[in-house]
Amino acid sequence: MYSAQITRANPTCIILLIDQSGSMSDPFSGDSYRKKSEFVAEAVNHTLHDLVIRCTKTEEVRNYYYVSVIGYGRAVGSCFSGPLTARNLIPIAEVADYPLQVKSSYKRVSDGAGSWVEIPVRYPVWIHPSADGKTPMCEALAKVKEILERWLKEHPRGFPPTILHLTDGESSDGDPEEIGRQIMSLGTDDGATLLFNCHISSRKSAKIEYPTEETSLPDGFARSLFEISSRLPSNFLAAAAQLGVNAVEGSRGFVFNGDPSSIVQFYEIGTSLTGMTPYRWMDDTRTEPA
Amino acid sequence: MSSAKQSVIWELQTRQLLLPKLDHDVSECEDVIALNPETRRFAVADGATEAFDARNWAERLARRWVQNDATLTSEEFCKWVATEGRELHDSWNGLNLSWYSEEKARNGSFAAFVGVEFDLETESPLWKAIALGDACLLHCHRGALLKSLPVWRSDSFNSTPVLVPSDPAIHETAMQSVIIDSGSCTTGDVLLLMSDAAAAWCLQCFERNELDPDEFMRIKQDDKLSQFFDAERLAGRIRNDDLAILRIEIKQRRTS
Numbered sequence: 001m002y003s004a005q006i007t008r009a010n011p012t013c014i015i016l017l018i019d020q021s022g023s024m025s026d027p028f029s030g031d032s033y034r035k036k037s038e039f040v041a042e043a044v045n046h047t048l049h050d051l052v053i054r055c056t057k058t059e060e061v062r063n064y065y066y067v068s069v070i071g072y073g074r075a076v077g078s079c080f081s082g083p084l085t086a087r088n089l090i091p092i093a094e095v096a097d098y099p100l101q102v103k104s105s106y107k108r109v110s111d112g113a114g115s116w117v118e119i120p121v122r123y124p125v126w127i128h129p130s131a132d133g134k135t136p137m138c139e140a141l142a143k144v145k146e147i148l149e150r151w152l153k154e155h156p157r158g159f160p161p162t163i164l165h166l167t168d169g170e171s172s173d174g175d176p177e178e179i180g181r182q183i184m185s186l187g188t189d190d191g192a193t194l195l196f197n198c199h200i201s202s203r204k205s206a207k208i209e210y211p212t213e214e215t216s217l218p219d220g221f222a223r224s225l226f227e228i229s230s231r232l233p234s235n236f237l238a239a240a241a242q243l244g245v246n247a248v249e250g251s252r253g254f255v256f257n258g259d260p261s262s263i264v265q266f267y268e269i270g271t272s273l274t275g276m277t278p279y280r281w282m283d284d285t286r287t288e289p290a
Numbered sequence: 291m292s293s294a295k296q297s298v299i300w301e302l303q304t305r306q307l308l309l310p311k312l313d314h315d316v317s318e319c320e321d322v323i324a325l326n327p328e329t330r331r332f333a334v335a336d337g338a339t340e341a342f343d344a345r346n347w348a349e350r351l352a353r354r355w356v357q358n359d360a361t362l363t364s365e366e367f368c369k370w371v372a373t374e375g376r377e378l379h380d381s382w383n384g385l386n387l388s389w390y391s392e393e394k395a396r397n398g399s400f401a402a403f404v405g406v407e408f409d410l411e412t413e414s415p416l417w418k419a420i421a422l423g424d425a426c427l428l429h430c431h432r433g434a435l436l437k438s439l440p441v442w443r444s445d446s447f448n449s450t451p452v453l454v455p456s457d458p459a460i461h462e463t464a465m466q467s468v469i470i471d472s473g474s475c476t477t478g479d480v481l482l483l484m485s486d487a488a489a490a491w492c493l494q495c496f497e498r499n500e501l502d503p504d505e506f507m508r509i510k511q512d513d514k515l516s517q518f519f520d521a522e523r524l525a526g527r528i529r530n531d532d533l534a535i536l537r538i539e540i541k542q543r544r545t546s
Contacts, residue, residue, distance in 0.1 A: 009313050056394045058343050102389050122389040
């Protein structure tokens with residue numbers, strides 16, 4: 001299971017589900033100047049950038065992935081705009097061709113002789129921060145289920161879909177456990193759909209990352225999210241180990257009270273799929289105005 | 291390809307097989323086989339799928355290495371790779387690249403490489419090989435494996451081998467992993483140069499003592515040989531990857 005080769009003939013789908021409720025405009029604890037929504041938008045843009053680069057073959061982007069970014073807050077729907085507006089599952093080659101803008105940045109890399117040099121990098125932007133409205137998590141998960149059902153009808157074989165869900169608060173439209181379980185019951189001949197959840201917090205609380213059991217969790221909401229978080233398959237565990245994250249056999253793809261570094265690692269591990277090397281971007285990138 | 295020594299002439303007989311991944315076009319194959327009877331050099335290179343211009347880099351490494359007659363040392367190899375890498379990067383200048391190709395090109399290209407050269411001017415033919423990455427040389431004698439390099443166990447293949455980089459800025463670290471080895475052979479010996487998926491399969495055959503993998507290279511018709519390897523990949527016994535196999539058999543002919 002979770003070993004199917006991802007090819008153009010047999011692509012997989014990745015859905016990034018992000019909470020865009022009003023509370024996402026609050027800053028992280030101890031970080032008074034940066035809103036959660038801004039950091040999440042940046043992390044999503046970096047993740048899309050990484051997925052495009054992985055599929056780039058010289059001058060062509062191969063459609064190994066079909067990608068969706070769904071936001072929920074005042075409304076539930078695709079976060080893409082411009083030529084990609086309102087589209088739910090988009091071949092990665094089209095994602096590559098239609099960023100809203102491409103900024104210039106610098107990246108520090110080793111010069112191979114013990115020093116660091118800065119090299120220019122291109123930093124495309126597909127989504128902008130948004131934080132407004134309540135937290136219709138159940139409606140958002142229902143939307144994900146609808147997208148998945150359509151995808152799986154056409155792609156019953158191959159690497160199963162991956163959903164990376166990021167939220168900062170409790171659902172405002174009911175308990176997400178039932179719809180979450182329904183999503184996890186869908187799958188391909190290579191395994192069940194992978195649903196991973198990352199809860200981030202504005203409060204200074206101890207974070208819990210990739211637990212194996214729910215006894216350490218503080219409340220019913222955390223336990224609900226734990227219940228609808230898939231176990232990390234071995235390839236993802238290997239990616240976690242490369243990042244120095246403490247995840248073991250039986251660990252759920254679940255973070256509670258996460259901080260900015262949790263978000264970065266969550267996306268890196270969640271998109272590592274078939275043992276691909278996680279893409280590191282947070283510590284060594286300095287962004288300059290476009 | 292022969293050389294007289296007293297009344298014995300040593301000959302090298304070759305057979306090659308190059309297959310793209312299943313469901314892929316041959317133009318997408320990033321494995322390359324090169325041979326040169328003049329220099330008696332043979333090579334297999336495997337461009338890294340995720341790298342920029344990987345096929346070109348693999349082709350440049352394999353085809354130019356077999357033309358080269360520089361001494362086979364780590365230092366010479368390192369200098370030669372740096373020159374080739376610079377030329378490759380120069381060839382990208384002036385290309386009008388999209389943001390993603392530009393990003394990809396910035397990291398350079400990567401390929402696994404294994405090359406072998408023969409000295410047939412001795413009583414027993416000698417081979418000397420150089421390898422970096424997971425393309426392998428296997429030296430077989432009467433159906434037994436005598437030596438395998440740089441990987442010698444099927445479970446030692448992983449997704450992140452140190453490869454030959456085109457970017458001279460990272461040569462120094464990579465070149466520390468270069469393997470150079472040598473051996474002598476006798477008549478009937480077979481040297482197999484293989485890209486990683488084929489080498490892993492071959493080593494597993496030897497480890498399990500199930501079959502002599504070299505037997506299959508004796509299938510006479512090329513299309514039957516391809517069908518055999520396609521079936522092995524469909525059955526999951528060989529990973530679905532490009533396959534490059536160059537078989538070199540050492541033969542002896544006596545002259546009157």
